[in-house]
Amino acid sequence: MIIFQPERILLKKQIKKHSHHIIGDVLDVGCGSFDRYSELFSFKKYLKMDIDENNNPDVVGSANNIPLPDNAVDSIVCTQVLGDIWDLKKAFSEFFRVLKPGGKVLATESLMAAMHDEPHDFWRFTNYSLERFFQEAGFRVLESERRGGFFSSNAQNIIRYLIDRLDLYDSFLGKILRYPLIFFGRMMMFIDNLDKSKAGGRQTMGWCIVAVK
Template sequence: MYIYQIERTLIHAQVKRFAKHISGDVLDVGGGERNRYKDLFIYKTFTCLDISAGPEVDIVASADAIPLPDGSKDAVVSTQMLEHVKYPERCVQEMYRVLKKGGHALVTAPQWNELHSEPHDYWRYTKYGFIELFERNGFRVVEYEQRGGFFSNAAQMTLRYFLDRLHLHNRPVLGRVFSRIFQAMGAFAIFLDRHDTSEANRKHAIGWCFLFRKE
């Protein structure tokens, strides 16, 4: 069942803002069984690669060994995947390899998140780690955006605690009640973050959205 989560709302908004740069033959690396953001893009073909089979997965393979030719894709999308791979450097190298020259990669990852998808939860990324990882593998940063601040982070931590503590995904009635509470809490947190431009708030990102280019 659907339960509101502030981070997913923020990711959707970020991907939507960056979507104009993604077109042509698109590869979604780690898209999972549901392509949440596919409808935000205008594309010629959209191919989903994931380590596990699913109804919307086209290629079952590891992100560090993509079975596609060099320079075969116009764009790459990868949302909330890099924290789950043992060898993120290899994954970035593979994204670079399959991209055409001048192609874009739209990538999101968390700076904070609770332990999840165990045991395959390995990494968290600051903006500096993000930039270092991609630039040393040939990419150029085009644009990036912080996701959330202190208030959004606090809201996400709170809702994730109660989501797990009360097993809300398995309790439909209670889950719907809490989803409405989480939605109101999330809207207020986003409002507060938007109006708090302090250095202190800037340090508490939930995560990042980056647009890279293959030169």
């Protein structure tokens, strides 16, 4: 059963907005068990990489040890993966190594999110930390955009709590609450669009960064 979550809606919308940066031979780092975003990009070849071979990736490997030669791909997509990597400097160095000159990375990460993938959930990020990691690896940051604000962030936290606390994915209660949660989540996202305050922006869910080699 699918339960509405503002984070997923806003994340896909944000990736689509910046999808024009991703072209040519693309490496999806940490693709997971199914393909979420490749349909958003125009590409020549799309390589899915994951550390778990049971997810049937095209390439088995981790972000800090990518089994590809130097200058191998035109673009890298890395969505909601960096927080699960302990050696971040090595990961950013690997991104730089396998990208062709002029190649781009589209990366998203969280500032506010429930714990997940335990015990491999290590980090949360501000835009300043993400930008600095990219810059210290040799990249130039082209785009840095927040995702959501105070109202959608809190809606996400409440819905995620209810999913975990009440086991909404696998219970009859999930069917009952499904549509009320859609209304609640979309209402809070709408209010976020009206709130242009600095205070609201500081309560963002996370960030999208586009950087070029």
